[in-house]
Amino acid sequence: MDPFEELRTVAVQQNLVGDFPAWLLGDVLGIADNPERYRDTITLVETLIAQIKDYDPFAGTGCFDDSVGIEQVQATLRRIKHG
Template sequence: MSSRLEQLELLRSTARELRQADEFPTWLLSEFEAILEHPDRYTREAALLERLLAEIRDYDPYAGMGCFGGGTSTATIQATLREILQK
């Protein structure tokens, strides 16, 4: 597991990449960026943040749609985000 500072930098760089790629839903990106606005609130959620990063990196807009079985769906990412934000 990465250090707290490394994890925050990974979160920030991932958010930048998502904004630039313009393929990630903006409504999910807003929730993701809310974590970055107040990182101290989520210091106990390191494992969930690691999972979120993995899910976002594996994001596929077509996940769960018929023959496109790979990748992580928006529903999965949204569930993880809500789990983090509700703690």
């Protein structure tokens, strides 16, 4: 599957069944829907996919928590958007 298609699928699925915030979904879909614009950031897009898969709104609350929090997702989104 194309990474941009996978990004869209993962983000929508996590929003529907998980706790991935709807207010952030638009930014993610904006990247997923513009592969030609973000093709040079493919490695970061793949990182974003992994982060969304591991997203947990309560990340960091446990001692050995490996989940990803909103701050990490937002930082990756900024890096993708601003090169």
